[in-house]
Every structure is written in structure tokens, then in C-alpha cells.
Amino acid sequence: MSTETLARGARAGFDLDRPWQLHPQVSVRPERFGALLYHFGTRRLSFLKSPALLTVVSSLGEAPSAREACRAAGVTEAELPAYAAALETLASSQMICARVSS
Amino acid sequence: MTLPLVEQFQYGLDAPICLTWELTYACNLSCVHCLSSSGRRDPRELSTAECRAVIDELERMQVFYVNIGGGEPTVRPDFWDLVDYATAHHVGVKFSTNGVKITPAVARRPAASDYIDVQISLDGATAEVNDAVRGPGSYATALRAMRHLAEAGFRGFKISVVVTRQNVTQLDDFKAIADRFGAQLRLTRLRPSGRGADVWDELHPTASQQRQLYDWLVARGEQVLTGDSFFHLAAYGEALPGLNLCGAGRVVCLIDPVGDVYACPFAIHDSFLAGNVRGPGGFAAVWRDSELFADLRRPQTGGACHSCSAYDSCRGGCMAAKFFTGLPLDGPDPECVKGHGERALSAVASASPPRPSGDHSHRSRPVPVSIGARPPAGHGLPPDRACDESPLAGFSPGHLDPGGR
Numbered sequence: 171m172s173t174e175t176l177a178r179g180a181r182a183g184f185d186l187d188r189p190w191q192l193h194p195q196v197s198v199r200p201e202r203f204g205a206l207l208y209h210f211g212t213r214r215l216s217f218l219k220s221p222a223l224l225t226v227v228s229s230l231g232e233a234p235s236a237r238e239a240c241r242a243a244g245v246t247e248a249e250l251p252a253y254a255a256a257l258e259t260l261a262s263s264q265m266i267c268a269r270v271s272s
Numbered sequence: 273m274t275l276p277l278v279e280q281f282q283y284g285l286d287a288p289i290c291l292t293w294e295l296t297y298a299c300n301l302s303c304v305h306c307l308s309s310s311g312r313r314d315p316r317e318l319s320t321a322e323c324r325a326v327i328d329e330l331e332r333m334q335v336f337y338v339n340i341g342g343g344e345p346t347v348r349p350d351f352w353d354l355v356d357y358a359t360a361h362h363v364g365v366k367f368s369t370n371g372v373k374i375t376p377a378v379a380r381r382p383a384a385s386d387y388i389d390v391q392i393s394l395d396g397a398t399a400e401v402n403d404a405v406r407g408p409g410s411y412a413t414a415l416r417a418m419r420h421l422a423e424a425g426f427r428g429f430k431i432s433v434v435v436t437r438q439n440v441t442q443l444d445d446f447k448a449i450a451d452r453f454g455a456q457l458r459l460t461r462l463r464p465s466g467r468g469a470d471v472w473d474e475l476h477p478t479a480s481q482q483r484q485l486y487d488w489l490v491a492r493g494e495q496v497l498t499g500d501s502f503f504h505l506a507a508y509g510e511a512l513p514g515l516n517l518c519g520a521g522r523v524v525c526l527i528d529p530v531g532d533v534y535a536c537p538f539a540i541h542d543s544f545l546a547g548n549v550r551g552p553g554g555f556a557a558v559w560r561d562s563e564l565f566a567d568l569r570r571p572q573t574g575g576a577c578h579s580c581s582a583y584d585s586c587r588g589g590c591m592a593a594k595f596f597t598g599l600p601l602d603g604p605d606p607e608c609v610k611g612h613g614e615r616a617l618s619a620v621a622s623a624s625p626p627r628p629s630g631d632h633s634h635r636s637r638p639v640p641v642s643i644g645a646r647p648p649a650g651h652g653l654p655p656d657r658a659c660d661e662s663p664l665a666g667f668s669p670g671h672l673d674p675g676g677r
Contacts, residue, residue, distance in 0.1 A: 213337075
């Protein structure tokens with residue numbers, strides 16, 4: 171029933187300076203706490219734990235880099251490592267993927 | 273950032289994460305533990321047009337996917353029409369089947385789509401164990417379906433096992449079957465729901481088996497799915513992967529074949545009936561406005577479990593399991609790993625637990641009825657009739673024996 175598996179565990183080393191995008195097979199549903207993400211390819215569910223993170227993820231596809239998407243969403247330098255970790259988790263579960271220059 | 277998700281989810285979501293939709297009560301099998309007491313089709317079943325209207329609503333609510341079940345959903349003549357309609361409207365489908373209709377040609381359909389997932393039910397790693405619960409020939413049918421799916425190139429379909437006292441020793445064998453077909457194993461909890469209420473005492477895993485199951489699941493991590501159904505085992509220590517929370521009416525619900533909306537698939541009873549999709553406002557209105565769901569989304573106190581050190585892990589366990597074993601909803605789960613459930617069960621052993629609201633079982637099986645002679649005169653008990661006024665009607669001191677369960 172289920173959320174079956176949640177994306178877990180962030181590893182270090184997310185490249186904030188390259189362009190990223192939401193995976194084309196992922197649907198996003200905004201919720202009060204942030205958003206739910208569902209990947210139709212891996213059939214996995216994931217969560218964005220804040221509306222600000224939703225703003226970042228939604229704007230990734232248009233931003234020149236993840237760092238820029240965070241800056242535009244009002245993420246401070248101090249908050250940046252937490253956001254990088256969250257994005258790394260999303261990348262490891264293929265919710266977001268690297269964007270080849272468009 | 274803000275509250276943990278489990279706290280957020282307690283207050284409900286704008287739409288379910290996970291919606292189970294039983295399309296029909298019709299089934300070719302008569303599994304002894306069927307949670308929806310399926311067998312015969314209900315003549316009031318939702319029509320194709322009504323089903324499409326529900327799918328339209330799910331699309332508007334951004335429900336990512338539905339778990340379609342039954343009964344045996346594939347026996348509906350419009351089954352594939354509805355699956356295609358759903359996926360064309362951005363609602364993914366995962367359907368549960370005993371495999372009876374999964375021919376080589378049918379197996380190619382889900383294999384070709386990212387938006388269709390299949391779950392084959394299997395309750396024994398051998399025909400002997402499986403067929404004792406699901407009926408003669410059902411093991412062969414399930415394995416044939418798996419072979420067809422694998423041959424069609426479908427990787428990662430699910431093999432769904434209800435863990436019982438009889439099959440809990442076969443976990444490695446189930447995993448081997450899944451590996452053989454390139455499938456993923458999914459283990460779920462036996463609930464005393466539907467016909468499951470009649471066999472729960474004999475089928476539910478023993479306390480020591482629960483511990484083995486937990487250790488086995490912890491060792492497998494995310495390799496094995498559980499439908500988040502074993503969260504009561506979190507009280508052993510480390511939580512299993514997934515959402516450790518009763519999602520009833522908060523993040524999950526059930527639509528039954530006639531459109532009734534229940535808090536969860538294991539709670540088909542009037543006490544958990546939130547409304548019907550045929551009512552004004554449809555499914556969305558039931559999800560958002562039902563009083564029952566509003567109740568379930570209020571903070572829970574934990575009741576008798578509140579003082580238990582494990583409450584934050586197991587949160588009192590499964591509502592349906594408590595309800596259908598006659599336990600209070602704010603007390604321990606009947607399979608509480610601390611043993612509180614067994615004690616609670618022995619305390620309610622004299623009362624009869626609530627019965628499921630609907631029974632769609634096949635009538636072909638003999639129904640046990642005893643039409644015997646009346647007890648001899650002078651047996652000492654007051655007459656036992658519906659019109660009796662005696663407060664002691666039906667009373668037998670033996671029924672109050674607290675060690676009776």
C-alpha cells in the first residue's frame with residue numbers, strides 16, 4: 171500500500187554548479203508540507219519536506235545551475251549544504267537528473 | 273525543516289498517496305483469508321462510465337496511481353479499457369491478480385508500459401502451502417502467469433505474499449521464486465478482515481515467527497517490499513523502510529466495487545464507511561469532507577498504549593486488526609510485539625468481535641448450519657430468542673472464562 175520505499179540517505183558530493191532537471195517520468199503534487207514526488211519508471215515515491223525545496227526543484231529545469239535555482243528561491247549560504255544534501259538524495263533516487271545543456 | 277513527515281501525514285493530505293480500488297467482488301477463487309469476502313459479483317457494481325468518472329477525479333486530484341484489486345479485477349470485461357483510460361489520464365495502475373487471465377498476449381500489455389505494474393498473489397512457495405489457503409490449482413495458475421510476464425520481458429513485477437504461520441518458514445523460497453522471474457517480492461500482513469476473520473486464529477504468525485519475520489525483513493532492507501504493512505513490528509527497535517504509520521483516511525483509502533469509500537482496504541465495515549463516489553461531489557468530497565476521515569486525522573492520544581515506551585515506533589498498530597478482533601481502537605494491536613495484544617485479546621475473549629459488513633463469498637461451499645433439536649427441557653438457561661426480554665438470554669457462564677482464547 172504504499173509508499174513502499176522512501177528515498178533515504180544523502181551522500182556527499184552533489185554538483186551544485188551544473189544544470190539539473192526534474193526527471194521526465196516524475197510527477198509532482200504540492201502539499202501543505204512541501205510536495206510528493208512519484209517516479210513512474212522506478213515506481214518510487216519521495217517527499218519534498220518544505221515549500222522552498224519545492225520551489226527549487228520546480229525551477230531546476232530553467233536555471234543555469236542548482237546553485238542558481240537555490241539562490242533564486244531565497245536559500246541562504248548557510249542553508250545551502252542542507253539543500254545540496256536534499257538534492258543529492260533526489261538525484262540518487264533518479265527524481266532529478268543532470269541536464270545536458272539545452 | 274518543520275515537522276517530521278509522519279507527523280504531517282497524521283493530519284491527512286489533499287489527496288490520497290495510495291488508493292486501493294476493488295473493481296469487482298467477483299472472483300474465480302475463494303481464498304480462505306480474503307479481506308473483501310469476495311466471490312460473487314455485486315449487481316450494483318460501478319459501470320464503465322462511472323469508473324471513468326472516478327478516474328477523471330483522480331487525475332484532477334493528482335493521485336499518482338491506484339492499486340486495483342478485487343475480487344479478481346481482470347474478470348471485468350472492461351478491465352483493460354479502464355486500465356488504458358487511467359494511464360491515458362496520468363493515473364498509473366498497479367493491479368493485483370491471481371493470474372487467471374494473464375495469457376502470453378495479455379502479459380505483453382503491462383510489459384510495454386511504465387504506467388502499469390502487476391502484482392501476482394501467492395501465499396505459499398509450494399503448491400501444498402499455497403493451495404491450502406488459495407484453493408486447488410491456484411499455485412500453478414500464479415506461476416504460469418509469472419512465467420508469461422517474465423517471457424514478455426516484464427522486469428520487476430511484484431509477487432505479493434500474505435505472511436502466515438504456514439508460509440513464514442518459506443521466506444527464502446519466496447525470494448528465490450521472485451529472483452527466478454526477475455520479479456520483486458512483497459510481503460504483507462494477514463489481517464482479520466473479511467473471511468480472514470474466520471481463519472486469523474489459525475493463520476496469523478506466532479510471536480516467535482513475528483520476530484523471525486522482522487529480522488528477515490531488516491536484513492533484506494529495501495530489496496523486499498512490505499506495503500508498509502508491518503509497522504507494528506517497529507516496536508522491536510529499528511523501523512522497517514517505509515511509512516511507519518496507520519494511513520487509514522489520512523494517506524490511504526479504499527473504493528469498493530459499488531463505490532463505497534472506506535478508510536482502508538482492511539476495514540470494510542460500516543464503522544469505517546466514509547461515503548460513496550456516487551454521492552454529490554464524488555470521491556473528492558468524500559476524501560475532503562467526510563466526518564469519519566476528519567476524525568481519523570485528529571491527533572491520536574494512544575489510549576492504553578500511551579505509556580508504552582514503544583508507542584512512538586508502532587503507534588498502536590493496525591486499526592483494522594484491532595477492530596476485527598474486538599479490541600478497542602485506542603489500545604494495543606492484537607499482534608503487539610510486547611505481548612500487550614495477547615493479554616487484551618484474552619480479556620475480550622467472551623465478546624464476539626464485529627463482523628465484516630458484506631459477504632460476497634461463493635455459495636457453492638457448504639454453509640455450516642445446525643438445525644438440531646432444542647435443548648432438553650430443564651437445561652437451566654432462559655430461552656434464547658430475538659424477542660426475549662430476559663436480560664440473561666443467551667447467557668452461559670462458560671463464555672466468560674477469561675482464559676478462553
